[in-house]
Every structure is written in structure tokens, then in C-alpha cells.
Amino acid sequence: MPRYIPRNSFSVGTSVRIPLFSCSVGPYNPSHGTAIDLDLPSPVSGEFCWRRERVGYCPKFCFMRFGRGVVQKHKQQGRGRLLFGTESEREPLVVNSLTKVCNFLDISAQQRKLVRCTVCSQVTQHRIWRGALEDVLNNLKEEVDWLLEHSEEKKTQGVKLGQQVILSCLKFLSESSVSYKAENSTSWMRPVPARYAKANASAKWEDVLDIVNDLRRYLLEHDFYHLEKLLSMKEGLLQIKDVFLDNTIGFREVRHQEHLVHRKLSKMLGSPSPCLFTLLVYFLYGRVRDIEVDLCGGFYKEEKRELFCLSMGRILTSADEKMVRRGVKQLDRALGMFEFVWETAGMKEALNLQGHLWCLGAEEKTITYRGKTFYLHDLCL
Incomplete structure (x- = not known):
């Protein structure tokens, strides 16, 4: 029984959430699973007292609905600890910075x-920076193209201008990319053409920064996901705006300009930086997307073992194999990010990663994917 019983008055029919309860496990029934007895609050004279009630059977979960509150219990994979038992562990989580990951892992x-x-020494290389920027622009172009196809012409005048700006930016990046192939000479032997050096002296990353500012003005009134990612990369563009973009210079000068990009970004981008996290996501997964989970789960140390456990969950709308596979991959990306930071920090303790997926009518099973364990559960109401 809980030590503290809330002394609140209420009327019949009022929906209340009771965070305090105790439970005991009843006799096992092979056809139904484990019987669960819960101590539930009961109204007596306008106040709460406690009564014991058997709420039903469920093999691994007990879902209790009392008014609008839903209590979920899961102990098997937690080695006696209640997984997703507190309200904070059932909150959604969007991972968009290294600081948030480090805070979660303490x-x-x-x-x-x-x-x-x-992280900075790896993800701020010139090819990673350029690849992430082009990936964001291409995905933003797809969003803009879709909106133009499904919206009225009068409402998309600014979007059309934004589409032209995106195409111009992609063309600019393509033309300014350095090709190491030259006729009758290797790249390291190619001399600097003095006639073109002055003509292209104005080609800098500052030009890309101006293009991003124009895109913000044209597309800000629309809710484009990748526009936010592009704006987050302005922090990096501000640091390298004086670095040249020129594909007519010699090999050694090209390498020097690429080194300047790497040095400036690695020096100025900090852990809370969304730009740094965008580069890290592209470095790990080859695409720029936020990492989202429906249930943030918990991070705790197992008793009597030098082992930490991290569990996260996702709710599926269908038990279809394709949907389950997609949910597993999404959880794998989320858990992989935390695992990468854990190993990079040089933590001595091992980290046990668990992913949990719920779907109404799903057949409960265990899935192993890339060395991680995922549990598919039936969602009981």
C-alpha cells in the first residue's frame, strides 16, 4: 500500500489520474497469462480510500484505464524494474542536439x-559539410515541388520564387565543386589559371549564405521541415563565409580552402549547436532527419551488474511486416545515436539497448536487428 493517499474530493463521473498504486501478481493461468491485482482508489464520503480489484489478464502488460488516465506496466525486460512506468518515461522525445543526448545519458x-x-573532428570535414547541405536543399526542393503541385497558384507566388532560388543554389554548388580530372594532367600538376582567378574571386560561401537568407524570406510562411534544417546550417555558413568556392584553382589551394572549412567549423560549433547535430546525423545515416521516439523510456543501472540499460519505445498503427520493419529501423537510429555518444565519451560500463514497439493486435515476439533487441507487444486496452 502506498504511504501517502491523496485526500482530494471529487464528484462521480470526474476523470482523474492516480499516479500512486501498488500491485501483486495472482496465480498463473496458461490460457490468459498473469493475473494482476491492483489497489485502486475508491470514493467513500467524497474522499479516497483504497480497495483491491482484479483488473484482468495480460501476459506482459497491464493497462488500467481510470477515467482518462492510463497506467502501463512492464517488468519482464526490466529485470524487475518497471519500464515505462512513470509518466516522464512515456513522454515523446525529439533528439536534435548533442547536449540533449548527453543530458539523457548523464x-x-x-x-x-x-x-x-x-565529433567535430569527424563531421566537419568538407565532404560531410557539402553533402549535408546538398541533401537538405534537395529534400527542401521535393517539399516545394509537392506544394506547388497541390496548391492554388495565387497562394504560391513566393514558393515559386523559392523554387528558383533552390535550383540556382544547387547549380551554383555543382558548378563550384572541384573536379580532380583535367585533360592531359593530374590535379596536383594543374597550374592556377591567373585569368580566371580574379574573375571567380567573389565565389565564396558567403554567396550561399545570401541564398539561404533569400529562401527564408520566400518560404518562411510555409511549414517546410527541411527549411528549418537549412536555417540551422546558417551558423556554419557564418563561420566560413570568407572561404572561397572555386573550381579553377590548383590542387594545393583547393585542399587549403577545404582545410579552412574544417578548421573553422570544428573550432566554433559547440555541443548545443543544431548545425553540429545536423552534420552528425548525416555522418552516421547519410540523410538529415530529426530522431524521434514516441516513448523516451528510461536510462538506469542494473543492480549488482556493471551494466546500464537504455530502453525506448514506439507505437505503430499497423502490425504489417513493412510497418514493423520501419519502426525497428527508426528505433535503431535513435538507439544508435545514444550508443555512439556513449562510446565516444569513453564510458567503461556496457550499455544494453532495448527497443519496444506496441501495436493493437500484434503477435508478441522478439526481433534482433544490428545487434540490438526489439520487443513487439500487443497493445491491450
Whole structure:
């Protein structure tokens, strides 16, 4: 029985959420699973007292609906600990910065510094930076094209201008990319053509920054997902705006300009930076998307073992194999991000990763994917 019983008055029919309860497991029935007895609040004279009631059978979960509140219990994979038992563990989570990952894993300040230095040295390379920027622009172009096809012409004048700006930016990046193939000479032997050096001296990353500002003006009134990602990369563009973009210079100068991009970005981007996290997501998965989970789960240390456990969950709308596979991949990306930061921080303890998926009418089973364990559960109401 809980030590504290809320002393609140209420009227019949009022929906209330009771966060405090205790439970005991009844006799096992092979045809139904495990019987669950719960101590539930009961109204007596306008106040709460406690009564014991058997709420039903469920093999691994007990879902209790009391008014609008829903209590979910899951202990099997938690080694006696209640997984997703608190309201905070059932909150959705959007991972969009290294700081949020480090806070979730309770990483110390010294280890965060190590994580930032290690990540910056890898994800701020010129090819990663350029690839992430082009990926965001191409995905934004797809969003704009779809809107133009499904909207009235009068409402999309600014969007049409934005579409032209995106095409111009992609063309500009393509033309300014350095090709290491030259006729009758290798790249490291190619001399600098003095006549074109002055003509293209104005081609800098600052030009791309101006294009991004124009896109913001044309597309801000529309809710484009990748526009937000593009604006987050302005932080990096501001740091490298003086670096040249020129495909007519010699090989050594090209390498110097690429090194400047790497050095400036790695020096100025910090852990809370959305730009740094965008580069990290592209570095790990080859595409730019936020990492989202429906239930953030919990992070805890298992008793009597030098092992930490991280569990996250996702709710599916269908038990179709394709939908389940997609949910597993989404959870794998989320867990993989936390695993990458954990290993980069140099943590000595092992990290046990668990993914949980719920779907109405699903057959309960265990799935192993890329070394991680995922549990598919039937959603009981």
C-alpha cells in the first residue's frame, strides 16, 4: 500500500489520474497469462480510500484505464524494474542536439568536452559539410515541388520564387565543386589559371549564405521541415563565409580552402549547436532527419551488474511486416545515436539497448536487428 493517499474530493463521473498504486501478481493461468491485482482508489464520503480489484489478464502488460488516465506496466525486460512506468518515461522525445543526448545519458562535463572534440573532428570535414547541405536543399526542393503541385497558384507566388532560388543554389554548388580530372594532367600538376582567378574571386560561401537568407524570406510562411534544417546550417555558413568556392584553382589551394572549412567549423560549433547535430546525423545515416521516439523510456543501472540499460519505445498503427520493419529501423537510429555518444565519451560500463514497439493486435515476439533487441507487444486496452 502506498504511504501517502491523496485526500482530494471529487464528484462521480470526474476523470482523474492516480499516479500512486501498488500491485501483486495472482496465480498463473496458461490460457490468459498473469493475473494482476491492483489497489485502486475508491470514493467513500467524497474522499479516497483504497480497495483491491482484479483488473484482468495480460501476459506482459497491464493497462488500467481510470477515467482518462492510463497506467502501463512492464517488468519482464526490466529485470524487475518497471519500464515505462512513470509518466516522464512515456513522454515523446525529439533528439536534435548533442547536449540533449548527453543530458539523457548523464555524461559529465569533462566527457562532454571529449565528445564534442571527437565529433567535430569527424563531421566537419568538407565532404560531410557539402553533402549535408546538398541533401537538405534537395529534400527542401521535393517539399516545394509537392506544394506547388497541390496548391492554388495565387497562394504560391513566393514558393515559386523559392523554387528558383533552390535550383540556382544547387547549380551554383555543382558548378563550384572541384573536379580532380583535367585533360592531359593530374590535379596536383594543374597550374592556377591567373585569368580566371580574379574573375571567380567573389565565389565564396558567403554567396550561399545570401541564398539561404533569400529562401527564408520566400518560404518562411510555409511549414517546410527541411527549411528549418537549412536555417540551422546558417551558423556554419557564418563561420566560413570568407572561404572561397572555386573550381579553377590548383590542387594545393583547393585542399587549403577545404582545410579552412574544417578548421573553422570544428573550432566554433559547440555541443548545443543544431548545425553540429545536423552534420552528425548525416555522418552516421547519410540523410538529415530529426530522431524521434514516441516513448523516451528510461536510462538506469542494473543492480549488482556493471551494466546500464537504455530502453525506448514506439507505437505503430499497423502490425504489417513493412510497418514493423520501419519502426525497428527508426528505433535503431535513435538507439544508435545514444550508443555512439556513449562510446565516444569513453564510458567503461556496457550499455544494453532495448527497443519496444506496441501495436493493437500484434503477435508478441522478439526481433534482433544490428545487434540490438526489439520487443513487439500487443497493445491491450
